[in-house]
């Protein structure tokens with residue numbers, strides 16, 4: 001078995017629980033009875049269409065539902081419909097005994113609320129990273145594992161950049177796994193912007209990496225406005241998954257206004273592998289206004305702001321996509 005096959009074997013089991021959660025929730029909600037349907041057809045029960053699409057993309061990646069050629073309608077094959085819809089179906093068993101009884105007892109020892117079901121009904125209840133990381137202990141626990149997880153992909157991301165020639169801005173850069181890799185590989189300085197609870201506990205870095213307490217959604221908190229710093233490029237790694245979708249375009253526009261030559265967007269993108277939608281779904285349940293994007297959609301946004309996509313491809317196997325946009329004029 002190769003190293004890549006070993007990683008895939010681990011991932012198939014490690015992340016299988018997300019697909020399972022998506023299926024068991026669909027069974028519990030009896031949503032299969034309503035197919036074929038587009039997410040907009042389900043808005044009486046689920047007001048956030050993007051959340052529904054992310055949920056169904058996760059089911060589709062496991063072969064449970066199909067996306068019709070109109071790009072909107074989700075459906076079941078005849079055999080799936082026999083098993084998953086109607087009264088006393090297999091879905092009733094999955095949504096009843098497995099979702100409501102077995103899973104909570106095995107996973108947490110008590111019957112807790114299903115967050116996906118709750119957020120589907122009430123998308124406004126999501127608190128996002130800022131609310132979550134108001135608790136410094138939560139931020140520390142999250143970042144220590146995120147940092148470990150990003151060290152490997154960081155090297156590949158740094159290698160894929162369009163030869164940085166100056167300072168780089170890493171928005172939502174966490175403990176700086178990616179910033180450190182870029183600084184080391186290209187011999188340049190990198191500024192990381194993230195919440196105070198995150199940067200305050202980051203492991204020490206050498207002088208090439210600087211941490212700034214700020215908000216990616218508020219350019220006035222970026223170092224550019226206070227220090228008149230010019231950046232050659234910007235990195236957004238998992239930031240699109242972590243902020244409302246309505247902010248994506250504005251954020252790229254703000255970076256364009258600050259004269260960056262290139263932008264690298266690394267994230268879970270719909271169609272970007274077996275686990276891409278599943279990981280989007282994990283973010284979608286706690287990030288307010290989360291919007292899943294395909295790499296085509298991200299590239300179209302980059303183009304709107306004058307950046308020509310020069311490379312788009314997988315970074316973490318079956319999970320993430322890195323797309324890089326470059327422009328010739330920064331005026």
Ligand SMILES: C[S@@+](CC[C@H](N)C(=O)[O-])C[C@H]1O[C@@H](n2cnc3c(N)ncnc32)[C@H](O)[C@@H]1O
Pocket residue numbers: 129130133146147150171172173174175177178193194195198214215216217236237238239242243
């Ligand atoms: C999944 S982590 C990714 C961290 C790092 N970019 C990486 O690739 O390892 C998402 C990061 O985005 C940060 N984040 C989310 N919303 C943010 C915002 N509005 N402003 C600054 N950082 C934000 C979180 O605190 C977290 O560190």
